[in-house]
Amino acid sequence: MDDSPILVVTGLEAGVADEDLDILKGVDLAIGPGEIHAIMGPNGSGKSTLAKLIAGHPGYEATGGSVEFDGEDLLDMEPDERAQAGVFMAFQYPVEIPGVSIANFLRTALQSRLEDGEELDLFDFQELLMERMELLDMDVAFAQRPVNDGFSGGEKKRNEILQMAVLKPALALMDETDSGLDIDALQIVARGVNTLREEDPAMSVLLITHYQRILNHITPDVVHVMVGGKIVESGGPEVALELEASGYEEYRKAHAA
Amino acid sequence: MSQATAVREQAGRKIGRSAVIEQGAGDPAWLRARRAEAWDIYEATPLPSTRSEEWRYTDVARLLALDGLVPTAGGAMAGRALPDGLRRAMEQDRESAGRIVDVDGSVVSVELDEALAAQGVVLSSLREAARAGVPEVEALLATEAVPASDGKFSALNAALWSDGVFLYVPRGVRVDRTIRLSRWVSQPGTATFTRILIVAEELSQLSFVDEILSPDFSTVTLANTAVELFSRAGAQVQYVSLQRMGEGGFYLANQRTLAERDSTLDTLNVALGGSVGRVDLNARLLGPGANSDMLGLYFGDANQHFDFNTSQDHVAPNAHSDLLYKGALDGAARGVFRGIIRVHDGAQGTDAYQTNRNLILSDTAIATSLPNLEIEADDVRCSHGATVGQLDAEALFYLMSRGLHREQAERLVVLGFLGEVLSKLPLGGVVEKVTQAIKAKLRYV
Numbered sequence A: 001m002d003d004s005p006i007l008v009v010t011g012l013e014a015g016v017a018d019e020d021l022d023i024l025k026g027v028d029l030a031i032g033p034g035e036i037h038a039i040m041g042p043n044g045s046g047k048s049t050l051a052k053l054i055a056g057h058p059g060y061e062a063t064g065g066s067v068e069f070d071g072e073d074l075l076d077m078e079p080d081e082r083a084q085a086g087v088f089m090a091f092q093y094p095v096e097i098p099g100v101s102i103a104n105f106l107r108t109a110l111q112s113r114l115e116d117g118e119e120l121d122l123f124d125f126q127e128l129l130m131e132r133m134e135l136l137d138m139d140v141a142f143a144q145r146p147v148n149d150g151f152s153g154g155e156k157k158r159n160e161i162l163q164m165a166v167l168k169p170a171l172a173l174m175d176e177t178d179s180g181l182d183i184d185a186l187q188i189v190a191r192g193v194n195t196l197r198e199e200d201p202a203m204s205v206l207l208i209t210h211y212q213r214i215l216n217h218i219t220p221d222v223v224h225v226m227v228g229g230k231i232v233e234s235g236g237p238e239v240a241l242e243l244e245a246s247g248y249e250e251y252r253k254a255h256a257a
Numbered sequence B: 001m002s003q004a005t006a007v008r009e010q011a012g013r014k015i016g017r018s019a020v021i022e023q024g025a026g027d028p029a030w031l032r033a034r035r036a037e038a039w040d041i042y043e044a045t046p047l048p049s050t051r052s053e054e055w056r057y058t059d060v061a062r063l064l065a066l067d068g069l070v071p072t073a074g075g076a077m078a079g080r081a082l083p084d085g086l087r088r089a090m091e092q093d094r095e096s097a098g099r100i101v102d103v104d105g106s107v108v109s110v111e112l113d114e115a116l117a118a119q120g121v122v123l124s125s126l127r128e129a130a131r132a133g134v135p136e137v138e139a140l141l142a143t144e145a146v147p148a149s150d151g152k153f154s155a156l157n158a159a160l161w162s163d164g165v166f167l168y169v170p171r172g173v174r175v176d177r178t179i180r181l182s183r184w185v186s187q188p189g190t191a192t193f194t195r196i197l198i199v200a201e202e203l204s205q206l207s208f209v210d211e212i213l214s215p216d217f218s219t220v221t222l223a224n225t226a227v228e229l230f231s232r233a234g235a236q237v238q239y240v241s242l243q244r245m246g247e248g249g250f251y252l253a254n255q256r257t258l259a260e261r262d263s264t265l266d267t268l269n270v271a272l273g274g275s276v277g278r279v280d281l282n283a284r285l286l287g288p289g290a291n292s293d294m295l296g297l298y299f300g301d302a303n304q305h306f307d308f309n310t311s312q313d314h315v316a317p318n319a320h321s322d323l324l325y326k327g328a329l330d331g332a333a334r335g336v337f338r339g340i341i342r343v344h345d346g347a348q349g350t351d352a353y354q355t356n357r358n359l360i361l362s363d364t365a366i367a368t369s370l371p372n373l374e375i376e377a378d379d380v381r382c383s384h385g386a387t388v389g390q391l392d393a394e395a396l397f398y399l400m401s402r403g404l405h406r407e408q409a410e411r412l413v414v415l416g417f418l419g420e421v422l423s424k425l426p427l428g429g430v431v432e433k434v435t436q437a438i439k440a441k442l443r444y445v
């Protein structure tokens, strides 16, 4: 396996597009193929902003630094191009799309990955969708429901992982997918992620979370702590355990100083 | 008669008293008198102007030169082969219980399931039914529902109508499959006047789809329709209008629904084609327990102009009406919705709702929404709401972050937005047909 990192974030500074608001203040991060990185950090420290920047949210703008994915400059690409290249973000707050069924949406998403003139095999698609729903313990009737419309918080999160499992990304950004999941759902989601990694050992994961618990199921290679728009510490799984015990106070003080 | 001869014969016609007299030749005396009276009303009524509240946004004086239009004559097109565009639209349809085909204002064929005919269901050319002396036609044509006195265009239609549909479903008869009217306008610069009269007797049931198509025209071409719908006690009626005319088409419809006790009278107006579409829909809830769901869907681009003027008249107590009109507008299209709920004195226990939602897809498209309430009873539940919004940037990003191109993402959001309306009236074949038509239109967006 080629071990050069799939994602390289260098000195990334970013804020809200068209506004004078700095959120990320020089983030450095490199994720190798097959690695799992977790980012923890207090509310408002910039975790979601980092994920959205990588996914290409038009509301955020890089003002310095770079983001490279598989050797290519991501910041130059449209969100759909990034997705096609293999980036996937499970949203912290999934968006409701009234009137568009999950099945229709995912079929279009897969179709968009094919060459012009190539048609998605609907039978294969149906089979994949059913298999993935089973993996995530989802009722098949779900596929006909409009995307996130009227879903419970946990259903929305599970739906994010369903999309990830169907689209099979090279890099999965999971923004607080564990928040709002019950204990069983958390295990099911973790099983989904681990199954995908078994199928594709090169799949990398950047997992944003507030809770150490999910890291018992999805074991991270590296845990980062983000405070005030910067990564202030990186280490092994023990970093998460220490945070659980002592909180962010130490980091905040150091950051403020 | 060939198409060319028919057109030549019509070419000299103009909208005027002599056309009214010509149109009435062969009609029974009561109908000739009704036409003449309607013409008098037409002449005495001024053309609606933008100074009036109801016509503020549709300037007919500018958009429609009535004097230059050639009114089509009934019976002129009988027996000729169906135009390709019409045939293709008909082939998309699912099985139906009955079908009536109208070309340039003349019914060219009528088919009805034999078992239904044996039960007393009547599906007929309106002109023939009037001439055959069907009592319901004499009693209900342009009297209670869309009389000439309703306005300039109702009068014009009552004077000049060439043909249309008469559908009668006797007491207790349930027509499970849809009955379809397929209409085609072929001649540029013509004015077609059509009437639809539907009577659903007590406890009967029917659904009717009225589809109108045409090629593109280089000159304004008018299709004027008066729709009269009666649902007697306990009957269930669904009426769908699919307006898919080509460029240059000017669609002008007056629809009135009269719902008696415990009956259901639902309508769906779909406007996709034509250059101008104006629909006046008045739903009257005449008996307790009556129910009208009123749905509308419009999708305009280029310079299309759609104007809906709806009213929900709660005359009787304890009736229910629920209106949902949704439109997407692109290019320099204009959408106007003006709706009023009127709860008459004594209509206690009324439940009436009205919602209009618009999705604006370009900087130059405009939506105007004017919901209104007029309540003269005190124990009522009413609400109205209107929104005009743009494509949600978060939704587009969400879809694009899954790999959809921007156009695909926009298309899905628009389809989902409009699809809500269709999901509320899942009539066999209508949902697929309208979805296909919207998709075809979205391809050019």
Ligand SMILES: Nc1ncnc2c1ncn2[C@@H]1O[C@H](COP(=O)(O)OP(=O)(O)OP(=O)(O)O)[C@@H](O)[C@H]1O
Pocket (backbone or CB within 6 Å): A016, A021, A023, A041, A042, A043, A044, A045, A046, A047, A048, A049, A050, A059, A092
């Ligand atoms: N569109 C925006 N407009 C204004 N401020 C914004 C915007 N987006 C983010 N911010 C601000 O940037 C900071 C970082 O937000 P971000 O969502 O990245 O935090 P987070 O680390 O994900 O927090 P949480 O743990 O609560 O999800 C916050 O102070 C937030 O209020």
Ligand SMILES: [Mg+2]
Pocket (backbone or CB within 6 Å): A047, A048, A049, A092, A175, A176
């Ligand atoms: Mg966040």
